[in-house]
Amino acid sequence: MNQPVLNGSSVMSSEDGLFTVLCTSGxxxxxxxxxxxxxxxxxxxxxxxxxxxxLQGAVDIMVQGAIGKNEKPRPGVPTLAQRLDEAMEMGxxxxxxxxTMANKKLKEEDLIPGIKVAGAMNLIAIVTRAKGTIxx
Numbered sequence: 001m002n003q004p005v006l007n008g009s010s011v012m013s014s015e016d017g018l019f020t021v022l023c024t025s026g027x028x029x030x031x032x033x034x035x036x037x038x039x040x041x042x043x044x045x046x047x048x049x050x051x052x053x054x055l056q057g058a059v060d061i062m063v064q065g066a067i068g069k070n071e072k073p074r075p076g077v078p079t080l081a082q083r084l085d086e087a088m089e090m091g092x093x094x095x096x097x098x099x100t101m102a103n104k105k106l107k108e109e110d111l112i113p114g115i116k117v118a119g120a121m122n123l124i125a126i127v128t129r130a131k132g133t134i135x136x
Contacts (some may be wrong), residue, residue: 017131019048020022022123025136030080033061036136037083044090048121048131052087053123055097058136059104062115072110074113088114095122 020085021040025032036052044050054062061067066081087094096111108117127133 001013003031017048018126018129019043019050021050021126021135022133023052023054024056024059024136026030026060027066028057030071033058034078034083034136036120036134037080037087038078039092039134039136040092041083041087043132044087044092049093050091051093051095053097053126055100055123059089059096059100059106061095061105062111064110064112067131072104088102097123 019040021036021043023033023036025036027033036058040050040052060070061080061084067084071080073079094115096115098117098119101107101117111117
């Protein structure tokens with residue numbers, strides 16, 4: 001089977017690989033959170049089944065209305081909302097840590113629609129299956 005090529009590198013098809021992005025960065029480190037979303041989108045565009053797992057501060061970003069209240073857009077820099085929209089459009093599955101949510105007294109309905117709640121054992125399971133994991 002011939003694999004597609006992206007910038008001179010072989011790209012895995014969705015049935016060949018899972019890629020995970022782990023993000024703990026929230027509004028205290030917006031550039032890292034933006035990077036996590038960007039890398040998740042890139043992995044999805046390279047045909048990886050991509051899961052972005054959010055915990056700690058990253059969960060705050062996934063709360064409905066939080067981005068608009070906490071990010072000041074800068075000219076020429078993509079916003080968190082733009083990066084999040086891109087990731088979701090590319091099919092990135094976004095999961096938020098259930099324990100972090102309990103600690104913050106958040107419920108699934110507080111999250112942006114389409115974002116799932118998942119436990120720590122789910123993170124361990126996906127990371128052990130993943131072809132690659134990157135952390136922010």
